Amino acid sequence: MKTSIALAALLLGACSAAEADPADGDAANGGYAEQVIEVPDFADFLLVDGATVWATNKGRIEQWSTMGKVTSVAVPRPCGTMAMAAESLWVGNCDGGELYRVNPRTGEVLEKIPAGIGPSGEQNVVAGAGSVWAPNQAKGTISRIDPETNTIIASIPVAAGTTYLAYGFDALWAASGEGGTMQRIDPQTNTVTDTIELGKTPGFLVAGEGMVWIQEQGDGTLARIDPETRTVVGRTKVGDNLKWGDIDTGDGKVFLRTTDDQTFVVIDAASAEVIARVGRAEGSGALRYTPEGIWTSAHDVHSLTWWTAASN
Incomplete structure (x- = not known):
């Protein structure tokens, strides 16, 4: 079957968060790297x-x-x-x-x-x-x-x-x-x-x-x-x-998962404080956690994204 995937190779092959320019890359994504998958409709x-x-x-x-x-x-x-x-x-x-x-x-x-x-x-x-x-x-x-x-x-x-x-x-x-x-x-x-x-x-x-x-x-x-x-x-x-x-x-x-300001927010469950704001605003979509990473959808820009923490 025909699929179209944008692997965001620059992010996956980028330097560590500690070495990254805080204006972009993993540092700007709250320590997460993203792999974007194009999904029609x-x-x-x-x-x-x-x-x-x-x-x-x-x-x-x-x-x-x-x-x-x-x-x-x-x-x-x-x-x-x-x-x-x-x-x-x-x-x-x-x-x-x-x-x-x-x-x-x-x-x-x-x-x-x-x-x-x-x-x-x-x-x-x-x-x-x-x-x-x-x-x-x-x-x-x-x-x-x-x-x-x-x-x-x-x-x-x-x-x-x-x-x-x-x-x-x-x-x-x-x-x-x-x-x-x-x-x-x-x-x-x-x-x-x-x-x-x-x-x-x-x-x-x-x-x-x-x-x-x-x-x-x-x-x-x-x-x-x-x-x-x-x-x-x-x-x-x-x-x-x-x-x-x-x-x-x-x-x-x-x-x-948020609609405005960023893709998603990470909150520490013990303190209930926001500890990371990840990605760019992409409109509405969904989110699911796994121990290996985070899935998000963004229907307005026709994509799924697989997010992995720098420690992974």
Whole structure:
């Protein structure tokens, strides 16, 4: 298959960060080197699969490595974060509302489960507690899907406009940008146990590094919620806003994809302080952490980027 890759060889072969001109190269990228991969159309949400990454795109999802495109699977309108569970990839389709189950090894579509996904383009599908979870925006519920039967086994009423989900600390966390809240759902009872008031336009969230971290997109802040007390324990000011973007955690850090000012921000999870601002502003896109490096997408400039720290 035909692929086009810009390997950014000057960056990969450049001198160390200590020797670099701080105006460019690794030093200007917060100690990260970048490998840019050209991706036609609209690469957006990401899911790590070993040494590769899956990306939603226009009318399809695609699997990429640093060497190029691996495969492509037709999905009419993939529209949000994907999940890996039960040896399958799960992705929402906003043109029809189904949850697609895909074999990630063969690219075969195994099942299309009516789940009411959509119509907005930011519908988080996540996995946890032996289930796959997806928002039903029209009904104001979250669907819990059993991978053994490919059926919805629970529909949980939540705040209107809830589309952002994350699983961690033995609970599902669900945010509504419209309602300005995040709710905790107990998978043992399939009920909302807590509703947490947040700032302007909460968005993408992640449960990791001891906290639940969530964008307050309208305020330009990242809020952190203690999963034990279910209260906001602090905020980190990142920029004028945090519209769109993405978030992930790992290695004692929070990685926040931004739309303005830079590609992503690195936050120390212990101190909640910004410790690096990496790359140039590329418009909106997604981000996923791996121990080997960071994947980002930038649909406005039609690219994926593989970032590696100087120490790697």
